[in-house]
Amino acid sequence: MGEEGGGRSCGTTRELQKLKQQALEYYRENDVPRRLEELLNSTFYLQPADVYGHLANCFSKLAKPPTICKVVGKNVLDGVGLPTLQVEIFCTIQNFPKNICSVVVATHFEVQENASPELVEAEEADRLQEVSTAVQWVNEAITQELRGVAPSDQAAVDQVLRAFFESKVQEDKERRELDRSLEDSAVPTPVPLIPPAPPPPLPPGKKKGQKQGAKDSFIEKPVLPPEPAEPVLCGSMAVGAVSLAVAKTCAMLSDRPLYLAVAALKHPQLPPPKAEPKKGHNGSKRGHQPVTGKMSHLGCLTITYDTIEQPLILIQGICANLGLEMGTNLHLAINCAAHELMDYSKGKYEVMTGAHKSAAEMVDLYVDLATRFPSVIALIDPFRKEDSEQWDSLSNALGSRCYIIAASASKSISRLLEDGAISTPKSSGLILKHTNQTTMSDLVEVTNLLDSKKHISVLGSPDAESSDDSLVDLAVGLGVRFIKLGGLSRGERVTKYNRVFAIEDELVQNRALGFNEELTFSDLNEEDGKAAEAAGPLSATEAGEESAEV
Incomplete structure (x- = not known):
């Protein structure tokens, strides 16, 4: 026991000596004595507590970085x-x-x-x-x-x-394959005892090989069934959450807002933006008028209407009462959510109760609305993603004066990065959501991809959101064109709007807020490489201004 204890004591002594030697070398390399002497000379006339505070700050700068x-x-x-x-x-x-x-x-x-x-x-x-x-x-x-x-x-x-x-994906794949193999081995393959039924006879008056008549040529194409939802691995939200939490941690440790930390990830060599004078907004009378209707979980007022145009006419009247000019002070984006309108029993979109329109008729409907209401600058999910021909038709008709945005019709961020096909269906921009396994690096990569293809990025909030306002910082830091937050009701959304205003105030105080009120639309009729000249990717400050407008 004595020898073993003595061995451990010698080992401990040698480790302490090694640590002391490393400390001396560190102090010598970083010239700590000179720094302390300068610090003491500069704080000679201060109180002892102040001197100790300066010493603590000096040593904290020499400490190991946080891990x-x-x-x-x-x-x-x-x-x-x-x-x-x-x-x-x-x-x-x-x-x-x-x-x-x-x-x-x-x-x-x-x-x-x-x-x-x-x-x-x-x-x-x-x-x-x-x-x-x-x-x-x-x-x-x-x-x-x-x-x-x-x-x-x-x-x-x-x-x-x-x-x-x-x-985790590989583990899940192996588990599913094992379960499938066990099921296949447990269930014997049934032997058919009854021969298959013969094919049904041809309709009367029509022979085999006979061509269809003129009437049959006008029959509309069958409605494709909805594509299955992309699989989501159970627990994947942990990946995106931890990535965001680490980015926020880095921002707090470096004593800067999250949007600047995110902007540094996207633009490592981003120069400080030039200050531009802030343009004033026209004053307007604001009043509260009673509005009846049901409020949805997204903060949207659900009202009944008799025509498609009625909600837009109502908004025009409200803006006139507030002294706002449509198309100047306020622009509109219609969230069509076409995948929720499809009546598969009839193969048509039910745009109103009892009013059904085919996919081709929907194109004419949107063109007419955009023509009659020029303040509508964006249509979100105007069709299901399966109706690719109608996406092409609408983009060709309105792409030069209206954003055609894919939200639910778009792929997940991981699939977009994997395939690289952002124009399926054909659109001028995508709504991105920070969910599941999406990391900060993924958001930077997908927004860079959209910027390179002259597509606009819109950062949207999920359905069941929280009061965490990090989404706004992500939108500003990534330089997206718009942010989609939902209606101004309930704390989880109002918090994000307040964060937009707070960032705007910070940028104004730092004289770093520039305004770019011009809306530029790409010509979707051209190939990606030959698209009409459009605004380049926005800086963090420009994106902050656009978010504040939205």
Whole structure:
């Protein structure tokens, strides 16, 4: 026992001597004695407490940079009281763990207004499983993978998260293949005992090989069934949430707002923007008038109307009462949500109760609306993504004076980056959502891709959002053209609008806010490489102004 204790003592002594030697070399290389002497001379007439404070600041600058020591996931409630994920980042700062920040992200599930009780119950179970799995991933594997990583290295963090997600995808694939093989081995292949029925006879008066008559040639093409939704790996929201939390941690540790940290990721060599004078806005009388109708979970007022034009005429009247000029002070974007209008039993879009229109007739409807109401500058999801011919027709007809935006008709960000086909269906821009496994690096990459193809980027909020306002900083930092937040009601949306105003005030105070009120539309009739000259990618400050307008 004595010899063993003496061995450990010698080992400890040698380690201490090694550490002292390393400290001396560090002090010598960084010229610490000279710095302390200068500091003491400069603080000679200060009080002792002030001197100690300056010394503490001096040594803090020489301390090891912060590293991630723990990532914590929690099950919290979103804006509509449903479970979602919160992520907290703890960093080791000067040898002590410290809670730096937290973020709350939304799930990918849509909020169903009039769903059946069975569907609601099944979706609640899926949502709870999604959040529980994400919490488990964060608290176990992800916190182990990121321990010791610097939060300032976003690329390294996102690479770790991508590798982790790919391993989970592979595990899920192997599990499904195993389950399928077990099912195939357990169920014997049935042997058909009854021969297949003969094909039905031809209609009377029509022989085999006979060509169709003139009437048959005008029959509309059958409506394609909706494409299956892209699969979402249960727990994937943990990846996007942790990536955002690390970006916010880096911003807080460097004492700068999140939008500047995100802008630095997209534009590493971005020069400071030139200051431009802020243009004034026309004053207007504001009053509250009673409005009746049901408010949806998106903050939209649901009203009854007799014609398609009636809501637009109502908005025109409201703007006139407020002293706002349509097309100058206010522009409109119509969220058509065509995938929700399709009546598959009739193969047509039900634009109003009992009023059905074919896909070809919808093109004429949109062209007529855009012509009669020039303040409409964007149509979001005017068709289902399966109606590719109508997307082409509408883009050719309106693409030079109206944005044709794909939201639900677009692919997920991961699929866009994988395929690189952003023009399917043909559109002038996409609505991007920070959900599931989307990292900060993915957002930078997909917005750069859209910028290179002269497409506009719109950052949109999910259905079941929270009061976390990071979405606004992402929109400004990424330089997207617009941000889609929903109606001005309920705290989770008002918080984001307030964040838009706060960023605008910061940029005005820093004389870094430039205004670009001109709307530029690309000619969608040209190829991507020959598109008409359009505005280049916006800087962080320009994007902040555009977000404030929206």
